[in-house]
Amino acid sequence: MEIPxxxxxxxxxxxxxxGLGKIGGSAMDAIARQPEAAGxxxxxxxxxxxxxxxxxxxxxxxx
Amino acid sequence: MVLTGKSIKNxxxxxxxxxxxxxxxxxxxxxxxxxxxTAVHAEGEAHGHEHAPVDKKxxxxxxxxxxxxxxxxxxxxxxxxxxxxxxxxxxxIILDNxxxxxxxxxxxxxxxxxxxxxxxxxxxxxxIYKLDSAQAELSxxxxxxxxxxxxxxxxxxxxxxxxxxxxxxxxxxxxxxxKSYKKGPLPTGMGRALEPLIIxxxxxxxxxxxxxxxxxxxxxxxxxVFFFILILNxxxxxxxxxxxTGNIAITLCLALFTFLVTQFSANKDYWKHIFWxxxxxVIMKIILIPIEILGTLTKPFALTIRLYANISAxxxxxxxxxxxxxxxxxxxxxxxxxGLTLFISVxxxxxxxxxxxxxxxxxxxxxxxxxQDHHHEEDHDAHTDEEPIII
Numbered sequence: 001m002e003i004p005x006x007x008x009x010x011x012x013x014x015x016x017x018x019g020l021g022k023i024g025g026s027a028m029d030a031i032a033r034q035p036e037a038a039g040x041x042x043x044x045x046x047x048x049x050x051x052x053x054x055x056x057x058x059x060x061x062x063x
Numbered sequence: 064m065v066l067t068g069k070s071i072k073n074x075x076x077x078x079x080x081x082x083x084x085x086x087x088x089x090x091x092x093x094x095x096x097x098x099x100x101t102a103v104h105a106e107g108e109a110h111g112h113e114h115a116p117v118d119k120k121x122x123x124x125x126x127x128x129x130x131x132x133x134x135x136x137x138x139x140x141x142x143x144x145x146x147x148x149x150x151x152x153x154x155x156i157i158l159d160n161x162x163x164x165x166x167x168x169x170x171x172x173x174x175x176x177x178x179x180x181x182x183x184x185x186x187x188x189x190x191i192y193k194l195d196s197a198q199a200e201l202s203x204x205x206x207x208x209x210x211x212x213x214x215x216x217x218x219x220x221x222x223x224x225x226x227x228x229x230x231x232x233x234x235x236x237x238x239x240x241x242k243s244y245k246k247g248p249l250p251t252g253m254g255r256a257l258e259p260l261i262i263x264x265x266x267x268x269x270x271x272x273x274x275x276x277x278x279x280x281x282x283x284x285x286x287x288v289f290f291f292i293l294i295l296n297x298x299x300x301x302x303x304x305x306x307x308t309g310n311i312a313i314t315l316c317l318a319l320f321t322f323l324v325t326q327f328s329a330n331k332d333y334w335k336h337i338f339w340x341x342x343x344x345v346i347m348k349i350i351l352i353p354i355e356i357l358g359t360l361t362k363p364f365a366l367t368i369r370l371y372a373n374i375s376a377x378x379x380x381x382x383x384x385x386x387x388x389x390x391x392x393x394x395x396x397x398x399x400x401x402g403l404t405l406f407i408s409v410x411x412x413x414x415x416x417x418x419x420x421x422x423x424x425x426x427x428x429x430x431x432x433x434x435q436d437h438h439h440e441e442d443h444d445a446h447t448d449e450e451p452i453i454i
Binding site: 039050053054 | 271366369372420425
């Protein structure tokens, strides 16, 4: 039986959503703990989110 | 959220009451069309391709596909009833046993065959094919792709026009900014908007990632890439209908520039960490080398896909939402999808800035990884605060 690509796309979106949620949540925690480091944390958060996005898009295109 | 039985029932009733108004708000004018649309919906997505582009949904799909592609002429809007397109043609430049230059208006939007110096050319889905004679037709294979030979196409297409425009705009903006510094320390006019962005790229992107000593050499490249992507992203949001940064060839080219800059500025530590990393057992080194090489090659690939997919996805979402107005065609859907499109468009402005920033950020990160001095055990503690972020 062939699984349609759209199922894979859905799985990718679930995975990417979980990942982004984890990154955002941890960044919020870190900023709450150390508000003075908010800028650095934000930069690192955006970089990791961008990397995750790259992986997710690559998978979406494969799907 | 706690929902009692009654509130669920009320919500459902409200939903059921609203749904019909989406479909039958204007029955006198629309009944047949809407029925045709719902029939297409019921048949499902899979059959959507087989319909000839007569129903509205496939027309919208064809329109979006056309928008995402590069094109040989500018078309601002088309009059379907009369079959007229309003816009202007662009020059076509073909290298095929010599250079052939002619106006793209001769193609009549792909409907006619052009004769140039004894050769015949046809336009099919914005690709130019060579034909044997003026009467010949494109021979299509079973997938609908022409089997005729393609020619080398150096045309000034819509995307090329947009890029030349951006280059000229950047040239005048930054020459103006540079000149204004001669008069005094404060920039004037357009420069007031540019200076904070340049300072931001220098202080938040280049210096933390590449390092205080070496960042200057790469500022030119980083600023050029940032403003090029930013301006093209923003032009893509205007109704002119250009999609440059959503074109994979262009993002691939930009990513290759970053790749080449990284490789050519790399110091010996960088190569050592790829091919013969220190403090690792020999067996592990042999396993790690292919992984490291692969890691080097995936970086430009990730840059390519990220920019291309983000911008394309944004364009598709905005145009699909606008298309839904024409699918539903009533007084509730119109304003609500208009509002939603406006909302997404504003988010797209944020995405335009964010993607330009992310591309520049990752470029500087990769360059920083290649040029940094690696510190090993003995002097690790002394330099920890100036180490760039390593991912």
